[in-house]
Amino acid sequence: MRLITEVASAAGIHEEHLELYGKYKSKLSPSLWDELKHKQDGKLVLVTAMNPTPAGEGKTLTTIGLSQALNAAGVKTVAALREPSLGPTLGMKGGATGGGKAQIVPADEINLHFTGDIHAVTSAHNLLSAMIDNHLFQGNLLGLDPQRIVWKRVMDMNDRSLRSIVTGLGDGNGTVRESGFQITTASEIMAVLCLCDDLADLKKRLSRMLVGYDQSGQPVTAQDIGAVEGMTALLKEAVKPNLVQTLEGTPVIVHGGPFANIAHGCSSVIGTRYALKLGDVVVTEAGFGADLGAEKFMDIKCRQAGLTPAAAVLVVTVKSLKYNGGVRKDELYKTNRAALLSGISNMERHIENLGKFGVPVLVAVNHFEGDAPSEINDVVEACSRLGVPAAISKVWAEGSAGGVELAMELKKLLEQGEGQPAAFAPLYEDNLDIPAKINTIVTEIYRGAEVAFSPAAKRSLGIIEKLGLQQLQVCMAKTPYSFSDQPRLLGAPEGFTMGVRDITLSLGAGFAVIITGNIVTMPGLPAKPAAEGIQVDLNGAINGLE
Structure with a gap:
């Protein structure tokens, strides 16, 4: 080198x-x-x-x-x-x-x-998680509904046992509620870090991130929790390219x-x-x-x-x-x-x-x-x-x-292409509503026939409409192995129905995450993890990491 x-x-x-x-x-x-x-x-x-x-x-x-x-x-x-x-x-x-x-x-x-960037994202994400639960414990002045908190915790490891957890168990340990872990690369903070223009824009995006809803159904953000400056402190080096x-x-x-x-x-x-x-x-x-x-x-x-x-x-x-x-x-x-x-x-x-x-x-x-x-x-x-x-x-x-x-x-x-006007254009217009944007991707890129929304996804669409968030782009969470939402449907399938299981909001990133099929945001390890093949000799040289 x-x-x-x-x-x-x-x-x-x-x-x-x-x-x-x-x-x-x-x-x-x-x-x-x-x-x-x-x-x-x-x-x-x-x-x-x-x-x-x-x-x-x-x-x-x-x-x-x-x-x-x-x-x-x-x-x-x-x-x-x-x-x-x-x-x-x-x-x-x-x-x-x-x-x-x-x-x-x-x-x-x-x-x-x-250089520690992903660790910084993990720390910033979990700082916000801890501050949310501490807010509940300290009196919940925002009236945050414990059953409608959407912000989970993250770690940069595949651990399927943490997909669904219960926090706050034990005397004096806070509000008991269901939650879970995502892998750090699925954190909205990772998306925000990758889409921001600079440190100032990073702060703006962090402040908009949705953590849950209060008892009247109004959004509660990271700014409301008071976590933005602390998260920025943890991310100030990570925002610099390597x-x-x-x-x-x-x-x-x-x-x-x-x-x-x-x-x-x-x-x-x-x-x-x-x-x-x-x-x-x-x-x-x-x-x-x-x-x-x-x-x-x-x-x-x-x-x-x-x-x-x-x-x-x-x-x-x-x-x-x-x-x-x-x-x-x-x-x-x-x-x-x-x-x-x-x-x-x-x-x-x-x-x-x-x-x-x-x-x-x-x-x-x-x-x-x-x-x-x-x-x-x-x-x-x-x-x-x-x-x-x-x-x-x-x-x-x-x-x-x-x-x-x-x-x-x-x-x-x-x-x-030199000297010619750029022909590039995104697939859909911003002014389409969320279902229309999803349908455009499903029919034009995946070649499916229609989209089927689950009851949970329909409730999420209702919230999006109520909050006036139709301008969001859509980020499809889908199996990578097939054009469809069915991993074993290889080649170039068409005419299938794409099932949308739920929709989550990433307001800082500027998109709605469309969860399809059996996709999960915390992967699991295979029967023989790559970690089993790694060896470190006494000089500190690593073998098998490829």
Whole structure:
């Protein structure tokens, strides 16, 4: 690794704007923004993917490898990524820093505690939780209804046993009430951190966060509880973006980490804006498949921040296409043209959907050892039929050298758009009501036939209407594995009914969270957690965190 001061200098960042966390990590000072804010923005490229499968698609890997390849081709490029959460890192997914020769480093530190941002979000969230219960205990001057408190607690770990809990048990321990835990990446504070413009905007958003309702049904906010300044104190360093590097020295801004299945799935607006001033091209990613991460990137992040993406790269793999065509995980290494052709429908659906946002699309075929050339050709030919360019990516094995074809195709796509008016537009208008916004996403992106609201969801819609909150955007909490709300419905299903179980309000983030199917905001561990495979030697080196 190069010293982070050297990486920063090569990116045009003077050392006075760095707040160092050792030799290889740094936060970027707000003073840097004062120096950069008048510079012209680079071009923003989103890397997204088909629906995730057990075979792995390599979206983060492709983002890192593509940024390296563009830099090697002489295009000044900065990557912007989310911070890994300890929950999936120690659970089912493992680390989230890329792999092979397309990694961000120091990988172990980024995957674990990094610069403490996620811990700060956890602490700020639970400070508000504690102050709510203390308010009840100390006399409840606000008349807060204990049965209508919506603010839970969080921790950055997968622990299904904490999804539903009872607090206040025991003499003198406060009001007994039902509550629960979410994973930190589902906290509204994480969303607020990633959507705010600066520290002042962070405070405004924190103050608007809904904690519950009083006895007359009126909203009670974090501002009412008196928690905003305390939360801000805990978050004042976390709001600053983090600078690290790839294995080849490409600068990477890693900041914020909301999940895309239960939150909005994008790295911070602040980090993205820094990157756009530092690079001629910024390669960023959004979580899970394009039906979740890309939709939220376009409809929430870009809308709120005024960003205009120049292109989208859709990552696909031969194995994942065959999985969507009905092949079991242990059979994916075998050539199966019929299954591949069937599974291509999933890729085609995502390409069509991305086109609805007016953004040009490039398909990146992430190459795995053992992929049959004939199957790769089938994927490329399918893209050609749709009028979409495709390129083979071998960045895991070869780093920037394996991303040359992908980088050249992206350069060509970006050059074609130069001098033309931006065609990008979000999917729905702000003035639609919440049911109409949900229906637009379900019918246009998921291709469902209708939406069925549960009694709880209908009650929530009534509250939204009563409070005049129809202007909120919608953040769909949905399984990532299918376009539908049924994880096993693979490929490109259509005509199904999407069930909405409940709706929660994230007033600070500016959206309503639409909870569908069996989705939960606190994941559980798999039968064999990734934590079981981690080893630390006597020198402190970590193995198995990947």
